[in-house]
Amino acid sequence: MCHDKCMVFKRHKKAAKSVPGTYEGSVKVDSRTKNLTKRLATGDIAVIDHEDLDRVSAEALVECKPSAVLNAAKSTSGRYPNLGPIILNEAGIPLIDDLGSAIMDVREGETVSVDENGVVTHRDDVIAEGVVQTAQTIQEARDAARAGMPTQLKAFATNTMEYVEREQDLILDGIGMPDVRTVFTSRHALIVVRGYRYKEDLQALRTYIREYRPVLIGVDGGADALIEAGYKPDMIVGDMDSVSDEALKSGAEVVVHAYRDGRAPGRKRVEDLGIEHVVFPATGTSEDIAMLLADAKGADLIVALGTHSTLIEYLDKGRRGMASTFLTRLQVGSKLIDAKGVSQLYRSRISNWQVAFLLIAGLLVISASLAVTDAGQILFGLVKVWFSDTIFWLKNLF
Structure with missing residues (x-):
């Protein structure tokens, strides 16, 4: 099947070369980039609506090898210097920005053409016009965005205080922590998030996992990352929007992340699958409540892989998710080891x-x-x- 798709793509590329700078291919459309990458094939044209394209989404797009990425929104809005556009540019994938909502109306599977000026056409009809991003325009947008960082820092401080007022009982005293069957006492807990370099870092921790046998916690799609690496997750935590049915049926204990008022959009999905689950109402992100849960239930050590720890990463998650992650890390800091980048720490120089x-x-x-x-x-x-x-x-x- 992949061979057939690749052959179709080659024919498209050959036809497109008659007009220098033109890209042509079958479109895949989704307003949620992480959902799109699940079905995006080599040579497709990705159509997204993703303001401030973050690093994780960009890396997922690059892995799919689309012929071009069409963004209805601005890939860099000026809020902060995000890394997504740079990653696409360095991978040689054309990025056309600010195409407007009309581009999202394109039917999936239709063939469109994109010229060197950012004009998108279907059967000679112009669908949308956007801005072709180059290394220069991307760098200019990042330089302008850096000027807005003081505003983001102020918003971070305000958001932190609001979060403290809402969740201080949970963070400091563990009030509202659900009962779970997974035993954490006197064990290590490995929390896996599909973040930056998660595959390489998980590979680098194979010896650690084999020797210490930690509790394996997959945060949403992190459960699939564990399964792909050959492990069986002990617990899955999240709002259930990016984890597969296979992972949910693996036998892992499922903790559904709910809003503070008890609303849990992911509850219906696990109920429809007939899976026993626990609901955890909390304001923070799913990776935050996974850390708090492991800490409260007596884990000796918490190893976080693929999680968010830098300012840019907090901003990638969105302002609402920043303060909770920051404060959670302060709370569990004595037990927390961040495994991000462990694969880069040492590389064998013996061939x-x-x-x-x-x-x-x-x-x-x-x-x-x-x-x-x-x-x-x-x-x-x-x-x-x-x-x-x-x-x-x-x-x-x-």
Whole structure:
């Protein structure tokens, strides 16, 4: 199937090359980028409505290898210097910005063309016109956005105080913490979020997981990340919008993240699947309540993988999610180890051919040592006889 899609794409590319700078392909449309990437294939044109395109979404798009990305919104609004547009540009994927809501009305599967001026057409009819993003325009937008960072810092401080007033009982005293069957006492807890470099970092922690056998907690799609890596999650925490049915049916304990007033959009989905679950009403993000839950239930150590920890990452999550993550990390800080980037901490500088050379050299040294001993000479004689018998047997066989 992939081969067929790739062949279609090649034909599109060949036709498009008749007009330099034109891209043509079948569109996939979704206002939620993380949902779009689940069905986006190589050579498709991605149509999104994503203001301030964040790093995680951009990396997911790059992994899908679309021929172009059409954004109904501004990929950098000027609120903060987000990294998404740079990532697409460095991957060589054209980004056309600010196309307006009309682009979202394109039917999925239709073939559209995008010219070098950012004009999108379908059957020679102009659908929308946007701004083609280049390395220069992206950098200019980021420079302008940096000037607005003081405003974001003030908003962060205000949001922090509001969150403290609402959730101080939960954060400080654990009031409202649900009962769960998963045992955390005297164990490590590994919380997996599909964030930056989560695949590489999860791979780097294989030895740790094998030796310590921590409680494996997948935050929404983080449960699928664990399953893809060959593990079975012990618990799934989230609003259930980006986790697969397969993960939910894996036998893991399910904790549905609800709003403070008790509304839980993800509850219906798990109920429809017939899965037992616990509801956890809290204002923060799902990764926050996973940390608070592990801390309150007695985990000795909390290892966070793929979670958000820097200012840009907080802003990527949106202002509403910033303060809760910041305060949660302060609360569980004595137990928390951030595993983000652990795969970058150390990379072996010994190549495979060097290892092979060392093995061969070692065998030669051992062989030379044995050759000067009586036992070694007897051993070599036996090997020689076995080798001669094997050759003789093969000759008679053929």
